[in-house]
Each structure stands twice: as structure tokens, then as C-alpha cells.
Amino acid sequence: MTLMVPAVNVAALKDTTLLNMGIFALFVAVTMVIVFRASRNNKTAADYYAAGRSFTGSQNGTAIAGDYLSAASFLGITGAIAINGYDGFMYSIGFLVAWLVALLLVAELLRNTGKFTMADVLSFRLKQRPVRIAAAISTLAVCFFYLLAQMAGAGSLISLLLGISDWGGQALVIVVVGVLMIMYVLIGGMKGTTWVQIIKAMLLIAGAAVMTFWVLAIYGFNLSDLLGGAAETAKNPAVLNPGLQYGKSDTSKLDFMSLGLALVLGTAALPHVLMRFYTVPTAKEARKSVVWSIWLIGIFYLFTLVLGYGAAALVGADTIKSAPGGVNSAAPLLAFHLGGPLLLGFISAVAFATILAVVAGLTITAAASFAHDIYANVLAKGKADAGTEVKVARRTVVVIGLLAIAGGIFANGQNVAFLVALAFAVAASANLPTILYSLFWRRFTTQGALWSMYGGLSAAIILIALSPVVSGAKTSMIPGANFAVFPLSNPGIVSIPLAFFLGWLGTVLDKRKEDATKQAEMEVRSLTGVGAEKATNH
Amino acid sequence: MGHDAQETDAAAAVDFKEVQSTEQFKELRKRHRSFVFPMSIAFLLWYFAYVLLADYAVEFMSTKVWGNINIGLILGLLQFVTTFAITGWYVSYSNRKLDPIASEIRHGIEGHEFDKHGNPVGGAAK
Numbered sequence: 001m002t003l004m005v006p007a008v009n010v011a012a013l014k015d016t017t018l019l020n021m022g023i024f025a026l027f028v029a030v031t032m033v034i035v036f037r038a039s040r041n042n043k044t045a046a047d048y049y050a051a052g053r054s055f056t057g058s059q060n061g062t063a064i065a066g067d068y069l070s071a072a073s074f075l076g077i078t079g080a081i082a083i084n085g086y087d088g089f090m091y092s093i094g095f096l097v098a099w100l101v102a103l104l105l106v107a108e109l110l111r112n113t114g115k116f117t118m119a120d121v122l123s124f125r126l127k128q129r130p131v132r133i134a135a136a137i138s139t140l141a142v143c144f145f146y147l148l149a150q151m152a153g154a155g156s157l158i159s160l161l162l163g164i165s166d167w168g169g170q171a172l173v174i175v176v177v178g179v180l181m182i183m184y185v186l187i188g189g190m191k192g193t194t195w196v197q198i199i200k201a202m203l204l205i206a207g208a209a210v211m212t213f214w215v216l217a218i219y220g221f222n223l224s225d226l227l228g229g230a231a232e233t234a235k236n237p238a239v240l241n242p243g244l245q246y247g248k249s250d251t252s253k254l255d256f257m258s259l260g261l262a263l264v265l266g267t268a269a270l271p272h273v274l275m276r277f278y279t280v281p282t283a284k285e286a287r288k289s290v291v292w293s294i295w296l297i298g299i300f301y302l303f304t305l306v307l308g309y310g311a312a313a314l315v316g317a318d319t320i321k322s323a324p325g326g327v328n329s330a331a332p333l334l335a336f337h338l339g340g341p342l343l344l345g346f347i348s349a350v351a352f353a354t355i356l357a358v359v360a361g362l363t364i365t366a367a368a369s370f371a372h373d374i375y376a377n378v379l380a381k382g383k384a385d386a387g388t389e390v391k392v393a394r395r396t397v398v399v400i401g402l403l404a405i406a407g408g409i410f411a412n413g414q415n416v417a418f419l420v421a422l423a424f425a426v427a428a429s430a431n432l433p434t435i436l437y438s439l440f441w442r443r444f445t446t447q448g449a450l451w452s453m454y455g456g457l458s459a460a461i462i463l464i465a466l467s468p469v470v471s472g473a474k475t476s477m478i479p480g481a482n483f484a485v486f487p488l489s490n491p492g493i494v495s496i497p498l499a500f501f502l503g504w505l506g507t508v509l510d511k512r513k514e515d516a517t518k519q520a521e522m523e524v525r526s527l528t529g530v531g532a533e534k535a536t537n538h
Numbered sequence: 539m540g541h542d543a544q545e546t547d548a549a550a551a552v553d554f555k556e557v558q559s560t561e562q563f564k565e566l567r568k569r570h571r572s573f574v575f576p577m578s579i580a581f582l583l584w585y586f587a588y589v590l591l592a593d594y595a596v597e598f599m600s601t602k603v604w605g606n607i608n609i610g611l612i613l614g615l616l617q618f619v620t621t622f623a624i625t626g627w628y629v630s631y632s633n634r635k636l637d638p639i640a641s642e643i644r645h646g647i648e649g650h651e652f653d654k655h656g657n658p659v660g661g662a663a664k
Contacts, residue, residue: 020627086610090592093617097585104574224605231606239599242592242610253593260589264582287632294625298618441570520553527566528643530552 017162019341023349026049027203030182031353035188035194042189045386045534048393049368050278051191052473053535057285059198059239061292064276066197067265067486068095068293069300070202070358071153071328072420077301078334080329081308085230085239087246088308090256091454094263099297101432102268103290109439109526111277111286116535118274119373122434122453125518126446129378134453136373138430139271141457142423143366144407147359147400149419151178151408153238155354156327162348171409176406177356184360185367185397193360200357205296205351208303211331211347214338215310226306229313239312255488259421262492265422269431272365273499281535310334359404367396395533421490423466429456429495433503441507445514456499457471463491552647562646566639573631581624588613 042048055063073095080088114120119135144239154177164170184192188457219226231237238244246256267273311320311330314337323329335347371393376384384392433452437444463486464470471476472484488494525531557563592599592610599610 086592086614089614090589090609093614094585094590097581097617100581100621101578103625104578106626121584222605223609227606227611238600240606240608240611240643241596241597246593247596256593257586257589260586264585287629291625291629294621298622302618375631516556521552523567524552524554524557524563524643527563527570528640528647530644530647 002165006349010148015264019345020348023345024352027199027349027353031184031199031520035184035192036189038195039187039189042191044370045116045390045393047191048189048344048390049275049364049372051189051194052531053279053281053533054191055194055279055285057280057288058292060243060276060280060285060289062201062296063194063197063279064273064293065296065300066204066354066357067272067276067361068297069201069354070150071157071354072149072418073300074155074204074208074304075153075328075331075351075356076420077304078227078277078308079320079330081305082311082315082320082330082334083327084245085234085309085312086242087244087256087260089305090242090260091263092304094260095267096294096298096301098264098267099290099294101265102273103287105186105439106268106435107277107286107290108283110274110435111280111283112529112532113439113522113526114278116275116278116368116372118271118431118435119369119377122431122438122449124524125438125514126444126449131446131453132373132377135431135434135449136369136378137372138426138453138457139369140366141367141430141461142271142427143362143400144403145423145426146270147362147366147404148407148411149423150355150359150362151404152411152419153328154352154408157351157355163303174408175405176211177352177359178401178408181359181363181404182398182401184356185363185401186394190364193357193364194276194279196353196357196360200350200353201296205300205303206213207335207347207350208300208307211310211335211338211343212306214305215306215314215334218310218314223306226309226313230309234314239309251487255490258490258493260429261496262421262490263426265432265492265496266428267307269427269435270423271427271431272361273303273370275365276361278533283529283532307331307334309457315493363397363400363404366400367393370396373489390456400459422460422469425490425492426457426460427466427497428492429460429499430454431456432496433500437503437507438522442519442523444503444509445507445510445512447510447512448503448505451506452499452503456495456500459495459498460491463495467491557643557647558644560641562639566636566643569635569639573628573635577624577628581620584620585617588617 027119041052044052047050073092077088077092080091082088088380110118110121113124117135118139119132122135123131142359151174153203154174160232162174184196188195206353209273215226216223219229227240246252276287278284280289308330311334313332320327320330320333322331331345332347332351336344339346371389375392376382376389380388431451432458434449435510437448437452466486467489468476468484468487473479479482486494591613599608599613601609603609603612
């Protein structure tokens with residue numbers, strides 16, 4: 001089979017701007033109507049934070065997939081495979097396998113013991129105030145980095161999808177995205193946000209399915225031929241082998257191990273993923289949610305394998321790299337190659353919707369953590385009524401939204417993948433050890449939790465600050481300076497084991513013993529679901 | 539299905555230490571841990587073995603098996619297969635071995651504190 005390698009005319013993309021905007025506006029209009037309808041029953045804190053715990057496992061699983069398949073996943077992984085071949089594929093494996101940690105060790109037990117936030121579980125049998133504050137701080141830190149990544153991604157996407165290349169225009173679009181997101185979360189609460197996630201996940205998976213089928217059809221449904229085509233266009237058979245991106249040196253190999261550790265252990269500790277388990281009525285439904293999301297996410301990543309190599313074969317790495325938006329433009333360019341302006345418009349709108357939905361999910365998580373953990377339980381010492389708490393949460397949404405807009409404008413052009421990997425590393429270091437210890441280790445104490453959370457959080461952030469990501473390399477955030485004493489760009493391989501160690505050390509050195517009754521209660525409740533938070537009736 | 543949680547907020551008045559020391563609960567905990575711990579260790583080892591191979595055994599991973607499909611791609615796709623398989627296995631294990639005993643304990647506790655037809659007390663919105 002002889003294959004022509006057609007040139008994608010990048011200039012022609014600009015002609016589709018109006019179409020892209022039109023399709024996106026349609027998405028916003030439809031979801032707004034749904035959010036308004038969903039908002040009618042937002043009366044209590046359980047309604048606002050946890051959607052009245054009324055979603056089914058399959059709905060919530062789809063929403064989790066929507067939360068998880070961010071623009072970094074869709075555009076980032078497709079682009080990484082298109083440019084770096086096999087190494088891009090290895091990202092998606094880490095992102096998927098990570099869900100087994102959530103399924104086996106975290107989801108159900110967490111659903112049975114908590115109410116709204118991760119801190120509910122961590123402070124269950126330890127000293128309330130200090131542990132809750134620590135958990136809230138790490139929740140806010142993870143959400144902030146993740147949020148920044150999404151907003152920064154919005155800026156660079158825009159340059160490709162809407163043909164807006166000047167700084168002011170991009171800033172304006174970031175403001176629009178931010179304001180829309182604030183409205184979703186303010187009005188719709190968790191229920192509205194969840195519906196936006198569900199719709200977006202279905203559109204994204206359907207769009208990727210159509211493109212995958214299309215690419216495979218071009219190659220007669222023969223994966224080997226597709227891979228051959230990719231190697232031929234790249235004029236480099238090594239795109240099919242590991243090592244193109246991470247095999248350069250011993251440091252880069254170690255860096256990949258570090259990234260792999262952060263990816264596989266970070267997912268089950270991401271606060272916005274954990275919070276989704278409270279939107280279902282029982283632990284059994286929480287389990288079903290994870291099963292659904294594992295299937296959806298797994299199938300989606302299989303699509304991205306085909307799409308990435310498809311883009312490498314049909315569009316070509318050089319065209320992708322020189323397009324505005326760079327690596328991230330692989331999927332949109334492939335859509336344009338396959339289905340012309342209409343498919344490009346659809347995929348672009350879905351990419352926007354993705355950012356919008358993920359940002360909304362992060363915002364409600366951060367707002368819930370601030371209002372429920374810091375305001376209601378620490379500042380008001382548990383005496384705030386639910387109405388005031390929700391009011392505080394709504395105000396927090398506005399503040400976080402404004403911060404995200406400002407941060408997004410500031411971070412526009414920064415490396416998106418680094419910010420996301422940082423969020424995973426911080427989550428795995430600061431949260432996962434304490435989650436696992438408090439669920440499974442009877443002796444675990446408050447001191448262990450605090451050492452592990454603060455130690456993991458600060459180790460991750462300090463190592464990042466001292467890494468080549470921030471200084472000392474051409475691609476650094478501060479290219480002029482050089483204080484990069486830590487050679488790896490992902491801190492996971494150091495900070496995660498350190499946090500586990502500190503949790504152990506803090507516990508064995510602690511002279512205080514925790515309340516055995518509380519430990520018994522947590523263990524019994526986590527495994528049996530006795531006294532778990534119920535769904536609210538409407 | 540799924541809405542068996544519309545029961546009572548029995549947690550307040552239960553002697554959890556007593557429940558924790560019952561043979562039935564110990565059996566539930568044993569069944570849970572004897573599945574999730576070895577399984578977690580197994581999939582993490584398998585995942586890191588794969589990452590190490592991709593990182594340090596590039597030539598082995600690049601060995602072509604069928605057309606352009608090499609060992610690396612096959613092992614990568616096997617990661618997907620094992621993830622799906624462990625998911626299915628865990629669900630069937632929970633349905634058979636964990637859920638029945640968990641709901642027995644739960645009903646035992648809740649039936650103990652309230653009469654069987656007692657009205658649901660409280661909601662989630664506290």
C-alpha cells in the first residue's frame with residue numbers, strides 16, 4: 001500500500017475559527033440549561049458538595065472519567081505519542097494502572113468513613129484540628145497546581161483552536177473560561193458540575209472513538225501497518241521502541257521511574273477524584289464508579305495509542321511541531337486531516353469543554369475543603385450551620401475562580417505537563433501515606449500523620465523548586481538562573497518514600513496513643529458501611 | 539439495589555470495639571486484606587517491572603514479534619489486560635466473599651440498636 005503523506009494546511013485552520021466557536025457555544029448553552037435545572041435541589045451542604053449522594057455508580061464513573069481525562073490526557077498523550085512514539089504510550093499506562101490503587105485500597109473504605117472531603121477520613125480517629133488543617137492545606141495545594149495547569153493549557157490551546165495568538169486575546173479567553181466555570185460551580189454545585197463532566201466525557205470518548213475507527217479503517221484495521229506508517233513518516237523506526245524521550249541518559253531514565261511512581265500512586269490521592277466518591281449513595285456504588293471509570297479510561301487510552309500513531313503517520317511530527325500549539329496540536333490536526341473543518345470544530349470544542357469541566361471539578365473540591373474543613377470545623381469549631389457553610393463555599397468558589405484566572409494568565413505558556421505531574425507528585429507524597437496508614441495501620445498516630453503530610457508536601461515542593469524544571473535549563477521557568485541542585489524533574493522517587501517513612505517514624509516516636517474506640521469505629525465502618533452517610537431524598 | 543443505605547444512623551450508640559473483636563468481623567477483615575494486599579503488591583511489581591524493562595532493556599522491548607508489533611507494545615497492552623482482569627476479579631470476589639458478610643454485620647448492628655421497622659433517623663445533611 002502506498003501512502004501519500006498529505007500536507008495539512010495550518011493556515012486553513014484559521015478559517016474554522018467561527019465554526020469552532022459556534023460548536024463550543026452550543027456546548028456551553030446546553031450545559032448551562034442542565035446546570036440551572038440541576039440547581040433547583042441545591043439546599044443542603046450534602047446537596048451542594050456531594051450532589052445529595054444521588055448519582056448512580058455508572059453516572060459517577062463516567063463523571064470520574066470526565067474529571068480524569070483532562071486536556072493534558074487527551075491532547076498531551078496523543079501529542080506525546082505522535083512526537084516521541086512509545087514513550088508517550090507509557091504515560092497512559094501509568095495513568096490507568098493507578099486506578100487499581102483507588103479500586104482496591106481507597107474508594108469504598110473512604111466512602112464509608114467520610115462525609116464530603118478527604119480530611120473527613122484522615123481526621124476520623126486522629127486529633128481533629130491539626131490533621132484537618134494539614135489535609136486541607138495539601139488539598140488546596142494539589143488543586144491549585146492542577147488548576148493552574150488546566151488554565152495554562154487553555155491559553156496555549158486557544159492559539160491553535162481559535163487562531164488567537166496575541167497575549168491580550170488569550171488572556172481574554174482565559175477570563176471567559178474562568179467566568180463560565182465560576183457560574184457552573186456557583187449555580188450548579190456538585191450536581192451541575194457532575195452533569196457537565198458526564199456530558200463532556202461522553203462527547204470526548206465518542207469523538208475519540210470515531211477518529212480511532214477512521215484511522216484504523218485507513219490502514220485496513222491492521223495495527224502493524226499503522227505502526228509501519230508512523231515509522232515511515234517519521235523516517236525513524238525508533239518511534240516504535242521505548243527510550244526516544246527518556247532513554248537519553250541515566251538521569252532521564254531515573255526521571256522516568258520517578259514519574260511512573262508519582263503517576264501510579266498519585267491518582268488515588270487526588271482530592272478532586274476522592275471527593276467524587278461521596279456523590280454516590282453506598283460503597284457498592286463507589287466500587288461500581290471505579291469499575292466504570294477504569295473501563296472508560298482504559299478504552300480511551302487505547303484510542304489515544306491509535307490516534308497518536310495515526311497523527312504521526314498521517315500528519316507527521318514536523319507539521320505538528322511547527323503548528324501553533326506545538327505537541328498539543330496533534331489530535332486537532334489529525335481531526336482536520338480526517339474530517340475537515342467540521343471534525344476539527346467538534347474536537348476543538350470538546351477540548352475546551354474538557355478544560356472547563358476539569359476546572360469546575362477542581363474548584364468545587366477546593367471550595368468544599370476550605371468551607372467544610374477550615375471554616376466550619378476549625379474556624380467555627382463545628383458550630384457553623386450548614387447554610388452558612390454553603391454560603392462560605394460559594395464565596396470561596398468566586399475567590400478561587402478569580403485566582404485561577406489570574407494564575408492562568410500568569411502561567412500562560414508554561415509547561416502544562418510539568419504542572420500536572422507536580423500535582424500528582426504532591427498528592428502521592430502528601431496524601432497517600434496518611435490515607436493508607438489511617439485505614440490499615442492500627443497504631444498510626446496524629447504525629448505520624450502530620451509528619452507525613454507536611455514532610456511529603458514540603459519535600460515535593462522544595463525538590464521541584466530545586467529541579468531543572470524551575471531553573472538551570474533552556475526550558476525552565478526561570479531560564480536565566482541556575483539553582484537546580486536536584487537533577488530530576490519529578491520529585492516522586494524521593495518524596496513519596498520519604499513521606500511513608502516519616503509517617504512510620506512519627507508514629508513509633510509518638511508517646512501519645514490514639515483512641516482505640518475511634519480506631520475500632522473507623523475499621524468497622526470502613527469495611528461494613530455502618531452509619532455511612534446516606535443519600536438525601538428529593 | 540444500591541439504595542439499601544436508606545436505613546438508620548445507628549453509628550452513635552454502637553460498641554465498635556465489641557464488633558471489632560467478633561469472629562465475624564475478623565473474618566471480613568481477613569478476607570478483605572488477604573485479597574487487596576497481595577493483589578496490590580502484585581500489580582505494582584508487574585507495573586514497575588514493565589517500566590524498568592522499558593527504561594533499561596530497550597533492545598529486548600524493541601524485538602519485533604509480528605509485523606511492526608514488538609515486545610514493548612505487547613507488554614504495554616498486557617498492562618491494560620491485567621488492569622481490566624484484576625478489576626473484574628475484585629468485583630466478583632467482593633460480591634461473593636465480602637458484601638454478604640459486610641451486610642450481615644451491618645444489619646446485625648443496626649437491627650440491634652433500632653427495631654427492624656424503625657424510622658430512618660437523620661440524613662446526610664448534618
